[in-house]
Amino acid sequence: MSARSALAALFVSAGCAPTEAAPAKPPPIAARSPVEAPAPAPVATAPPAEAPAAAPPPRDPGQANLDPDDDQVVGPPEAIADCEVRLTAAGVRFRAGALPVKATAGGTCGAPQAVIYEAGPSGIAWNAAPVVTCSLALGLARFEGVLQAEAEKHLGARVVRIRQGGTYSCRRMARFRLASEHSYGNAIDLHAFELSDHRWISVKSHFGDPSGEPETPESRFLRSVARRAFAEDVFSVVLTPFWDKLHADHFHLDQARYRVGAVGPASSR
Template sequence: MPLGRTTLVLAGLAGLGVAAFLSVDELQAREGRPEPTAVAPSPEAEPGVEAAAMVAVEVEPRPELVAAAPAEPTPATDEDGSDDEDGSDDEVWVGPPELIEDCEQKLDDAGITWTASRLPVHETKGGITCGAPQVIRYQRGPGEISWGGKPQVTCGVGLALARLEAIVQEEAEAHFGRRVKRIKHMGTYNCREMANYPGWVSEHSYANAIDIKEFQLVGGTTISVLDHYTKSDEEPTTKKAKFLRRVARRLYDERVFSVVLTPSFDRAHRNHFHLDMARYLVDGI
């Protein structure tokens, strides 16, 4: 999907309500940012591999999640370096996610098996803020799906993965009469900026995103984003393509994730679904 047709919806996901609906053109006019022609190609870590710069301290057994206030989030600063004295664009779009109240309870209520983890909020030498205040290792969800490794994600993504599992199982049963037993992902935490979109930090920097590349059904059938996804300019015709389109569509339309990027979005996403919980919405299906 050409980005010019993509609508970014700025939504205050922290209870602020929908703040504005802007096209990318309007967005750039407002913020003076270059067009995000592509999200950075994803040099994703293999599951379980942490970025070298980050010391991730596992906390065993499961105490309360670390609920320290996040460091100053990356402000939506003016690219022209202006001081922004009128405060008209002080809205923070990109930064570590807001705390989720009673997160541990919500994870338990969602039927998730998890352990507490830590990715302390910090600023890199390059001035990028990374880490998040509530981080977990997602082990097992209500859909009884096996994930490669134990994804290290924010509480918000953990809760979203439980909803994802329910959708995936519903669609697998509808399309194949079988359930999904395993999902292969390509990583979650990765402290970096979007290479082609200066000033924007990937939600991977907060472990607030996950890249999914493959679904395996009970019985062995594999459905891969690279091999079976049909881009948005064509109707999917095979069962596998219909399954993938439907899952992506529901993940966005039901607001399981606020950003859903697929091979329709750009070449960097030709082999995976990028799913994140950013404060803005992007329909990249």
């Protein structure tokens, strides 16, 4: 078993205090296939050149961590040197935040860099402006594009407000040695979305039975949003009601160094 698989298995086995049996297989790893070494050009007389070692995929700090080699690194995410430039380019209105780094009995909490995400490129409002790492803020900016596209497709409206349930919380994952990404402000829980026609779409009320197919436009909207957020590398980790009963009423999104996507029935993972 690879280190990645081992970590994923550990995450699955303990998770956020799961209450259901762990899936038999680790979750899908999207966009993680190793870069293929280019085939050497045919040479008539010389033996084939040795293919160069596969390079890790480039790391974009504003998206899911695609580097499999740091999956087991535990600690706050590193600061992003050009954070403000990136956020401004992404259309984010923000203020400097603070999540002081501190050592606790359970590990380190806080992050060397934090921002208060006031509004993103499509102007979605929040019940409370989230205080997050720069990487998560950049992910939220991209996530707005996914939200708006899926809301218009399935519901004929736009998202105007998000009800979030928290970002920073200095704690470990329940029954697990790893720190939760909430310990670093590198995770956010989303509960509901208000549309431009004043409807509220909540994970709790509209996701539908995760063991069944989506039966309403609202359910299709929520499931499509989650699926794209993971498949398009917007976030490293996307947990939904597909994960366990503790996530029956919200989406957990984070920018961990490892990847876990619970965006479909366990049988498809």
